[in-house]
Amino acid sequence: MIDITKVLNDILKAVLGKDVRQAIHDGVKRSNEIADDCDKRQTNLENQYEQLIKNFSSSSPSNVEIVDARTGPDGTVYGTLRKRLEDPRCS
Numbered sequence: 001m002i003d004i005t006k007v008l009n010d011i012l013k014a015v016l017g018k019d020v021r022q023a024i025h026d027g028v029k030r031s032n033e034i035a036d037d038c039d040k041r042q043t044n045l046e047n048q049y050e051q052l053i054k055n056f057s058s059s060s061p062s063n064v065e066i067v068d069a070r071t072g073p074d075g076t077v078y079g080t081l082r083k084r085l086e087d088p089r090c091s
Helices: 005-014 017-054 062-069 080-086
Strands: none
Touching: 005 017, 017 062, 062 080
């Protein structure tokens, strides 16, 4: 996670114009990386939620847990739980 205090101190302590520009650049770049990561994680959560709603059944609530387990840590939704478990990226 970003240490915003370090980024702010780098900007404040920079003396030369090029150092100031570099510090601002690094701070903005890191902020953009964090925003992209949050966007990706939010999209994964939305996809997972849609899968859960699509497969929800009040007669068999355990199916929801199975559907939830089909979603890998990177947000990939597998057709079956076995396919997710066999994917080496998910071990």
